[in-house]
Each structure stands twice: as C-alpha cells, then as structure tokens.
Amino acid sequence: MEMKERIQAKAEELFRSYGVRSVTMDEIATQLGISKKTIYQFFADKEEIVAAVFQSMIANNRECCMQDRAKAQDPIHEIFLAYDMVMEMFRHMNASIIYDLMKYHPQVYTKFHEFKTKFLYQMISSNLQKGIDLGIYRDDINVDILSRFRIESAMMPFNQQVFPDNGKNLAAIEGEIFYHFMYGIVNAKGLKLIEKYKKQRQPK
Numbered sequence: 001m002e003m004k005e006r007i008q009a010k011a012e013e014l015f016r017s018y019g020v021r022s023v024t025m026d027e028i029a030t031q032l033g034i035s036k037k038t039i040y041q042f043f044a045d046k047e048e049i050v051a052a053v054f055q056s057m058i059a060n061n062r063e064c065c066m067q068d069r070a071k072a073q074d075p076i077h078e079i080f081l082a083y084d085m086v087m088e089m090f091r092h093m094n095a096s097i098i099y100d101l102m103k104y105h106p107q108v109y110t111k112f113h114e115f116k117t118k119f120l121y122q123m124i125s126s127n128l129q130k131g132i133d134l135g136i137y138r139d140d141i142n143v144d145i146l147s148r149f150r151i152e153s154a155m156m157p158f159n160q161q162v163f164p165d166n167g168k169n170l171a172a173i174e175g176e177i178f179y180h181f182m183y184g185i186v187n188a189k190g191l192k193l194i195e196k197y198k199k200q201r202q203p204k
Helices: 003-018 025-032 036-040 046-071 075-091 097-104 106-133 143-158 170-185 188-200
Strands: none
Touching: 003 025, 003 046, 025 036, 025 046, 046 075, 046 106, 075 106, 075 170, 075 188, 097 106, 097 143, 106 143, 143 170, 170 188
C-alpha cells in the first residue's frame, strides 16, 4: 500500500472509532509511526484528508448498493443485503461522526447529503416500486414519502438529542428502525419473505 493510501486508511479507521473532530494530524502520524511532515507531503490539511476519506466511503457504499441489487433475489432480499452492510458499519462507528461533519466540515457533509438525497433516494424508490409491481409490498404506500422516511430514519441513530446514549447502541437502534420500516411496507406475501431472510440471519 502506498503511503498516501496508508494515511487515508488510518484516518478512516480513526474517524470511524473516535469521530472526526477529535482526531488530529498528530494522532494520525503517531498511529502510522511517521512524522506529521510526511502527511503534509500528500494532504494539504485535515480538511483534505476528511474529504478524501468520505469520498472513498461514499464510492464504496455506492458500489456495494449496486452489487447488492445485482445479486438480490427480490426487492426484500436487496434491502436485507443493504441492511447487513449498514449494520457492519454501525457496529464500528462513532456516534458523533455525522454531527462532526455537519458542523466542522460542511463542504464534505454537502457531498454526503447529495449522496443521500440523490443516489440513495433513487435506489430506495426504485426498490419500493419494484416491490409493488411484484406484489410483495403494499400497493397503497407512497413511494416518495417512504423513500425519504427510510433515508432519514437510517440517520436517526446518530441523533444524540433523540438517543442520548447512542454511542454503544447504533446497530441496535438501527435494527429496531429497520424492522419497523420493513413490516410497514410489505403485504402477506412479502411478510413471508421477511421471515425467510430474517431466519437466515439467526445464529445456527
């Protein structure tokens, strides 16, 4: 791995664990066993590192979403595959990361917001419409409203005003929200698929 990639990978690891604001250039250098001067040979400042890290995270999430769609057996399976990815992220993510972006790195947060409101909105809305067409989602749901609801509800675990003790429970909170959403959109046929995929995730 090239030095620039090592710096970015370590920064991402630290941001996920401790949030963005608390991680300094000195900390990244110390963790890598290099001088801070070496970091500045590849990144002008912390803002540039933050931008690179989150640009990479967004690109990876986009690719995973497309892969999940390609291999999914049906729209419910696609959502479960995406859920698995989200849960893995949330198990190793600091609850302050979104707030830190919004307050201290607004330009980077804008890119993240665009990813949510454009790409994720399109993925979710097309999934909902396909599920309706296939007869596994309720045919009376409002695709636009529920697409927006799903995006914002997925971000709710990070809201420390709603969940003051969310630091250790991001995945647990998201799990409750996820199943609330899923049970609300399916019909009887879709319910059987939820139980099928849910059972597959239970420990053997």
